[in-house]
Amino acid sequence: MTSIGIVGAGIGGLHLALYLQQHDVPATLYAELTSQQRLAGRLPNTAVHWGPTREREHALGVNHWDEQADDWCVRHVHFYGMFGARTMTFTGMNDVPGIGIDHRIYTSTLLEDFLARGGDVVYGAVMVGDLPALSDRHDLVVVSAGRGSMVELFERRSDGRPFTEPQRFICTGIFDGIAPQQPIGSSINVIPGSGELFQLPFLTFGGRKTALLTEIIPGGQLDELRTVRYEQDPVRFNATVLRMLRTSFPHLAELVDENIFGITRAEDVLQGAITPTARRGYAQLENGKWVMALGDVSLVNDPVLAQGANTASACAFLLGEAILADNLVFDEMWCARAEARMWDYQRAAFEWTNHMLRTPLPGNATKLITTACGNPEVARSFINNYAAPQANWDILASDARTDAYLTRHGGGPVTPPSAGDDRATTASTR
Amino acid sequence: MTSIGIVGAGIGGLHLALYLQQHDVPATLYAELTSQQRLAGRLPNTAVHWGPTREREHALGVNHWDEQADDWCVRHVHFYGMFGARTMTFTGMNDVPGIGIDHRIYTSTLLEDFLARGGDVVYGAVMVGDLPALSDRHDLVVVSAGRGSMVELFERRSDGRPFTEPQRFICTGIFDGIAPQQPIGSSINVIPGSGELFQLPFLTFGGRKTALLTEIIPGGQLDELRTVRYEQDPVRFNATVLRMLRTSFPHLAELVDENIFGITRAEDVLQGAITPTARRGYAQLENGKWVMALGDVSLVNDPVLAQGANTASACAFLLGEAILADNLVFDEMWCARAEARMWDYQRAAFEWTNHMLRTPLPGNATKLITTACGNPEVARSFINNYAAPQANWDILASDARTDAYLTRHGGGPVTPPSAGDDRATTASTR
Structure with missing residues (x-):
């Protein structure tokens, strides 16, 4: 039977491991740190898990925090001008509340879930030089964590470095x-x-x-x-x-x-600080075997839109589904198809995030947000589309798209807000 | 609201038109011939509609022929040697019966369905020179039929002409x-x-x-x-x-x-005779507008595996889903994503068909079919995968894949059949 080796036990590696375990595909998780070491470590991020990630957690049976989060639907958005004066405000409701959760607790808990269900975990750091041996041991190796040469194994995309330095x-x-x-x-x-x-x-x-x-x-x-x-x-x-x-x-x-x-x-x-970077989703080792990239290894996203953990989770499921659908030989054909499915998701998260990182904020993004302040439907859509990055990128990918969206949703022509103009949606709380 | 112009009323154009109509997206169908003209015309093909196409017909409410076909599950496969002697035989059951149906009747009936539901049909031939005017009239033009310069509007894929001439x-x-x-x-x-x-x-x-x-x-x-x-x-x-x-x-x-x-x-x-050809799924007109290709316009498949009509229908739904998901502006970004989804399906049908067209039949295909003769599970899978071309192409795309599949399904090492050896599955009828 197919055996999958997963290097790295962040949200991407864990979701993939739990998904495969649930579908009876043997998977070994190579985790650098034990649960106890994680719990004692430094805060790795302040991720928010949007609705689709929470649905995946539910599917995996690791939705341990539902009751502590179900009142967090509201998202307040404020724009400030000089001297702390708010110029615009809107409030949107997430249809499904997001959860902000400490990944030291989160990944430790999921690692213990995987172990308690009979999962195979090997502790210790894996270096790029270890991959050939792992590739002999498994039918497919997925690299979901790593630094330096491990990451550089995966070629940077030609359009994968839109900025030469961190934007924040x-x-x-x-x-x-x-x-x-x-x-x-x-x-x-x-x-x-x-x-x-x-x-x-x-x-x-x-x-x-x-x-x-x-x-x-x-x-x-x-x-x-x-x-x-x-x-x-x-x-x-x-x-x-x-x-x-x-x-x-x-x-x-x-x-x-x-x-x-x-x-x-x-x-x-x-x-x-990080420099947004997109890499190819697969690479070939010197021994001819192919390895897949998951999570931060293939996509480094600035956290400004909270797309990193959610994208890693989405891609873990896409990869798991690809493994279930075809697991005869993990050759280049397999890797290319799996990569295309992941990139279709990743690209929207990456492009949208980078668009919103630009200084000054591009005119169409300003226009969309300004409209959201007076239009609860646009506000609700913008807020909920944090869970569906493709939908927001569809709206923001060009001025023509934003104009078409605003025309359709009654935004009409928009004039920039003047200073001190504290616009708000009908649903907002100032 | 978005308006879609569909040139050509074969199975692809009709399935797309009916799908959009069902989802309240205004669509105009440009049909060269009326129903009466079709009924009086020449046999256009002898297509078989596999299970997924029949499911789409059911979804569209055009499954008028179910009762006349539900006993056609069996597929007899015979190999012959010299002088008409059968050398191998196997029989597989389709989980869902295929329907062989005359497309003069089929497309006439669906055209009348579209009209009866209030659909907008414009009769007469559309030439490539008419496309700019159509592109001004509609938000998106889909070309699902055409000859000569209409087809050549869509660039041939670099790997889209594996043979220089017809193979049959x-x-x-x-x-x-x-x-x-x-x-x-x-x-x-x-x-x-x-x-x-x-x-x-x-x-x-x-x-x-x-x-x-x-x-x-x-x-x-x-x-x-x-x-x-x-x-x-x-x-x-x-x-x-x-x-x-x-x-x-x-x-x-x-x-x-x-x-x-x-x-x-x-x-x-x-x-x-036809020369198998794959073209890009979209093209730009001189006025800057983008048009999509559907059906035979983008993929000319030899009928040997009955993939043409089924691929056109599958792509019609993929295109319809893409239109529902994002219809702000049908720009190059939109076309590229829709094309990628269609090509993911088309490629498997195209590659698998071309593999089976080769003379002599490639060794791994011979091995798979020989195994099917003694292994009802392999026979059933091969027969049913006519409805899922990706699944058969996954098995046949390389010798390593076929070997992995046969090892897993107990085929074991296979020796070529000797002359006069009329092998058969346990379920076969000689």
């Missing part, structure tokens, strides 16, 4: 002392030209807390936070975040209890 | 005076190096008759039929077919009533 400096962490916005949900707070701040209800150690993900455009209004490293000066870091809230996002500062505000634990903060 | 001369017609093989079903009769004869229960004028589709390899044992044109000498044509049955397919000759054997009507015969 990312600072994310779990905070005590900040209440969620009401009605409870996440908020997206945008300062054009300076960056974005995401406030997320977040399941982590000790229950529900708040994650603040700041996406900083160098040289903008949020730039100070870029240069303050938590591990070098925790007090100054927390003070800088609080000052940023007061100065740039005063509505959020109102939710802060200054007596306890700050990063929850030293491990609960992550600062860095 | 095709002679197909509807016959009186030949009974179906029992249990009732179709029979595939192969003479390696000379060609194939398909005996099909066929719904046509006056009810169920028998179609004989002969695929002639020039220079082989069936070559005489290639040079006899029915319209030049009907008596000699009928006599040549009968002589071919007696000489090369004596089991079939036993089913003939010589007193009435022959082509039913002068319009009920078709002789010709």
